[in-house]
Amino acid sequence: MIGIVVVSHSRALAEAAVGLAAEMVAEDKRPVIAIAAGLDATTFGTDAMAVSEALGAADSPDGVLVLLDLGSAVLSAEMALEFVDPELAARVRLTSAPLVEGLVAAVVTASTDASLDAVAAEAERGLVGKQDHLGVAAAYAAPVVEADRTVELVVGNEHGLHARPAARLVGLVNGFDAVVTLTDLDNGKGPVDAGSLSMVATLNAQQGHRLRVGASGPQAAEALAAVEELAKQNFGDGPGSAEPAPAGSPAVGSAPGGSGLDVAIGPAVLAGAQIDLGAYVAGDNEHGRLDAALATAGEQLDELRDNHGDIFAAHLALLRDGKVLDDVRTSIAAGASAPAAWRQVYDQLAAAFEGLDDAYQRERAQDVRSVRDRVLRLLVGVTEEAPTDGILVVPELDAATAATLDATRIVGIAVRAAGTTGHGVIVARSRGIPLITGIGDVDVPPGAVVSFDARTGSFEVAPDEERVRATITEREGERARAIADADQPATTRDGRTIDVLVNVGVVQDAVDARGADGSGLVRTEVLFGDRRTAPTVDEQVDAFRAIARALGGKPITIRTWDIGGDKPLPFLPQDREANPFLGERGLRVFRRRPELLRDQLEAIRRTAAETPVHVIFPMVTTADEVAWALQELGPRDGLEVGIMVEVPAAALRVGSLATELDFVSIGTNDLTQYTTAADRTNAAVAPLADGLDPAVLQLIDHVVRNAGVRVAVCGDLASDPQAAVLLAALGVSELSAVGPQVPLVKARLRQADLRRVDTAAVLAARDAAQVRGLL
Template sequence: MIGIVVVSHSRALADAAVGLASEMVAEDKRPVIAVAAGLDATTFGTDAMAVSEALGVADSPDGVLVLLDLGSAVLSAEMALEFVDPEVASRVRLTSAPLVEGLVAAVVTASTGASLDAVAAEAARGLAGKQDHLGDVGVVAAPVAAGDRSLEVVVGNEHGLHARPAARLVAVVNGFDAAVTLTDLDTGKGPVDAGSLSMVATLNAQQGHRLRVGASGPQADEALAAVEALAADNFGDAVVQKAAVALAGGSGLDVAIGPAVLSGAEVSLDSYVAGDNEQARLDTAVETAAAELRTLRDTTDAHGAIFDAHLALLTDRKLLDEIRATLVDGTSAPVAWKQTYDALATTFEALDDPYQRERAQDVRAVRDRVLRLLVGVTEEPPADGILVVPELDAATAATLDATKVAGVAVRAAGTTGHGVIVARSRGIPLIAGIGDVEVPVGEMVAFDARAGSFEVAPDADAVRATIAERLGERERAVAEASEPAITRDGKHLHVLVNVGVVQDAVEARGADGSGLVRTEVLFGEWRAAPTVGEQVDAFRAIARALDGKPITIRTWDVGGDKPLPFLPQDREPNPFLGERGIRVFRRRPELLRDQLDAIRRTAAETPVHVMFPMVTTADEVAWALEELGPRDNLEVGIMVEVPAAALRVHTLARDLDFVSIGTNDLTQYTTAADRTNAAVAPLADGLDPAVLQLISHVVQNAGVRVAVCGDLASDPQAAVLLAALGVTELSAIGPQVPLVKAALRQTDLSQIDTAAALAARDAAQVRGLL
């Protein structure tokens, strides 16, 4: 196996790059990687003598590949060749490959026993995946034959075939005497050489994509079987389950006021005095930190997995080995620990995926936990005031006294950080993304997350009035949640809950059932299609959580914009206008038939309604009813999500029991504005009079009961207007159910001027009327 040398001006950069590349292959298969970087641990520069020593460490009869960053690194490497034995120098190859990408490709390729020429070529192609993704000129993948035999696999990984699973695939493929290729059937890219990390990267295969694996050669069958097994194991990645969270302890409000408590400052190492046995000090700190994390894991019901992840970061054998090596050189324990974990955090921050980038917060949380133990600093979570932090780690969020702390203001933006998730799940008022606003310690601050505002020295009386108002509203609404939603003029509205996971039903307060069970979310993490029995079990669990009240199950609502791992689809130029909802299953009805069987079985035990999404024509309704067969105990409906369905609802609803308006898509299609596109999202307002006119048309012409299950039903003011228009069922997100019911009970619908709302100039004027 060849050896590899990394020459860089920065020790931290080189160590981080080596750490990233080493993660791609198993420890027992890694090539020797020697580093010659920096004039010392903190001073930038390169040293020819250090490079020559690194060449001696990495020397191999198979050759040595040298990767460099820039400028004098090249000169130092060339000079180093004059210092070493000519025989060693003859085996050395300097490459212009990009340092990070080339190193990853080189390490993965070298681990398979490839020649120096092959490793150098692969390193030189290191930028190919990035260039192809960004459309840079000059990326040309060499054409390869597709192979004599083939099979199809599906990428189940949440973040696609990214570097680590791609590296595992390359390692498996190169273990066989076979030429293996990959073609992404969803994008049409390929075939590419599956034994080349850079070529696999050019596919940019995402979750749900179908890959055709082709193979030829003496061990083609064995290679295909191995790739199929690897894909079935999610290419070695653990399946990510989305944690269900529950309100516990805090007020659950989105507004707070209190004195600023600043925390999260960098741990100072100035007072630390190194001793004779820095390794022993570090071992003790790590053991103590591990005990603390285990306690947090075992006492934090909903978020134990977060602290398991922290434990894994804390006890990572590779990181600990690097730190031990640094300690041998005379570096103190805190400095060695900080350098290593800073480098790892930097690596995470450079990743493409936003969720993975935010995992750098977890790395820094583990870093600081050990640093505080090493320097003897304790950081007690505040019991009152508003905690202002650069970023919120999960441990702090889990140990805050949720009944006393006023709230948390996080300077960093982002809502997927583990600390933010934990704090919100505990009902702690929180705002993220306040930026670099200057906040003096002890100064009174306030925020209103609903309005997106953060103030220093606010009008305290006004803020406290807002808090009192919202707290009173919530308390009254929750206390009366089980009461029916009967308006002052005697109209009885059913307020139901939208369910994506079973926990949504468990936590729902006062819901009259579920007006929307999102089956594509309920089974969205499954890599294989759930069986009929597995679906029945999930539906039963939801019904039990809602005490046997009716549940409305929406059949698979998938499309090019939201694929299921077990239902891959062709890539479409405009997926919102493509094969979505019922359109998908007219071509592939088998999964729908299994789901309808599960729904019928559930309906034999508990009240169930079924509805079909993205219906446009009467022919689609007729086909769906034919697939359903005997209704037995089922009530049947459709989603009204496109203007065409709204305008011809009388025809569509002729043989139905109900229709449910999906205001999210109806708004999007009516206003021609993608609600996920920040540039046009303001146009996609559910209170736009054009959308309201379509809703009114549906109510007046459907001839059956009309429900709303889109976001508009979760807004108490909008819910009142919908009820005034004649909607009789509103399905909202769980926390809003009590508030929607309370708003309806306080309203006389006969006093709502619906004509003015329908004739309004725009959504802003509608809000003014409300």
């Protein structure tokens, strides 16, 4: 292992930098680090003799790397080389790497027994992560190639060019004899090589961003035309395609599915430990070993892709990313072992994903680590054992594990990390495997009996087994009865009938709905979100008719365009905003651009002439906005009109907003995040954004008491059967839930006596946890 010397004008600075770097690796893995800093403990300066003594202390047959702070430190180090033995001097490398960042990178890389060349190269790249995060163009620069031609595109995908659409783009451009680059005109990053998945995915191109695509070479024109066509298809990532098809469909394959419950019990099966490289012995054919591991990993991922869909196409693209492989091979050529080089490069790539703005994009780091570990296991000869019977407890859940689990043996999955949009979580839920996320660092001994209830968010070690198994039996019967009785009205034991409707984003949602009393929310921005041009009035009428037909002519509530924040529309570009969630969202956008709203209102009026239709305006704050919307709507002709209550201001003044309305519908997702000042997509604060927070419930109660019109709820809270009873007890008369939950919500309401719900205690509760306890 190489030695390291730190030369600085300040002893305190040097000791602090060494202390920071030493924290990054285990004590038994640290290289020797010697300090030559300051003329004494408090006097600034450098001393060539002190440097020469430090070189002797850190000397190693593998070499010595010297990091320096300011100009005279370089002079002192160069002079010190004159004082030491020439053989030692020949093993010393002075580096221009930044002192703090370079030292951290050097210590971490040296701990893997990397060569002096490899450690020096990594230290000199120490600023790349910071440049990347702060948007310094050099960190993203692709090889400078003058583009023969360019086109501009708009990213329409909900989560931007994340791993899977990026993989499709990379696979496409690599099929042409052309050099293709991407530049994000909105965030200023680029150009990057469009043939590298790591570069494209970490470009951080979000929905609504404008991309300049440049191409040069013999097939430049063909490549650009193909990219344009792929962009028209949202890079193959249309509405709803971010998740795999339901279990049992061809996209998911034949791996057995789970119980579909939200509760599980069993012995803990621990997995996900870091792969130990300590026993690996490097040879003289590290490139050959890497190639063999890559070939086998590719065969494994090919089979997974064929059986389980596009998630593994993205894994394949990560595996075969030319730029990443070049970095790995460069590190091997510099003396690193194949496993050490592979882990180092993929750890850096995972860190790049974790530094992105979008929560969904950050969770793609799981895919990077999944590919990393697949190859590492092949390199060190570790067999990936199938988990045995019980509840799988993992730090994070990768898609390959979720897709191949034997759900007849693994009865549930407990994930330590928070987050619900990871590919592994999506796959597991699509297969009906009981799952809970965000259990944290709770100590779980291997084999200990554990249980969880995702409905209440609880995870227990050594639970009361009889109680948990009784809960499982109860939930199984509950689900079967709910589905059988889905078409029965949701009439409570005290005689109140609550309309339970379905939220619709695509026509298929209406087709699949069982027992819904209509649609309480048609999300038009999702229904037409794959369009690069605005839909015509006729096209909108056709879609609305199809939804109404699927629901048997029951009432449908059409929400006008709800864009902005995290929901831009490709055909309505918006200016970048420092805080888009507090910017031009929903109805606010159309005060400046009313023509699109007018077309939609005409389509709604035409549909309402044939079938029962309600219209609802989103993101309303003031009475002036309501008056403007009603003026744009014109004659109602029997059309019922409402607004979304999504911000605390609207909830508090609902009486004045609703004077000319027929109903209001509470959007609990936004109302919760605005009330708690917590972005529900941010894992660091997501626990604060709890719809059962008493502050949110007090606002709902205020709306019910003061609106003077029918009150509905169409946010996620309406999809929770337990919360649905509370909402009904507060006076909400209509709930709109996601399709699979409609039968369960109706069943729970039929079992409830709303007179027995202590709403006063709930509203006075300390926090959401106490509310759940009361329920």
